[in-house]
Amino acid sequence: MRYARGALGVFGLLLIGVGGWHLAAQPDPYAVxxxxxxxxxxxxxxxxxxxxxxxxxxxxxxxxxAVRAALITAGAVVLVVLPLLLRPGAPPNPSALPLPYGRNLLLVLAAVAVVTLASLLFVRRRQGRERRRVR
Incomplete structure (x- = not known):
């Protein structure tokens, strides 16, 4: 385990060096x-x-x-789409953003909420049936 930690530490330092090298190569590293x-x-x-x-x-x-799973799913979807939505200016390639990503993000988040609510209602209904059977 000690060797794995050491190797990961060396790999991390190498990645930091690569990042610093790329930062120094920027025309305006202060903005970055x-x-x-x-x-x-x-x-x-x-x-x-x-x-x-x-x-x-x-x-x-x-x-x-169920709520935890919905929040993780929604967070992952937002993390993927947010850079496309927040990109300043027009994309260099007009086909890069051909769809309304803001509207589609809201539709996907609504679908996640609907599926979560449906699964919660299904589980609650099943639990109610089981309680009635036990009596």
């Missing part, structure tokens, strides 16, 4: 550093507390597994 700092602040001030609060709320509810 400002963007990275902004992303770090955005994560630490907004994203992490929201995720922790959502985790506390989900853990307190009785439908924890």
């Amino acid at each position: 550093l400002v963007w990275l700092g902004g992303a770090l602040v955005l994560h630490d001030v907004f994203v992490a507390p929201l995720v922790l609060a959502a985790g506390l709320l989900v853990a307190a509810g009785e439908a924890g597994r």
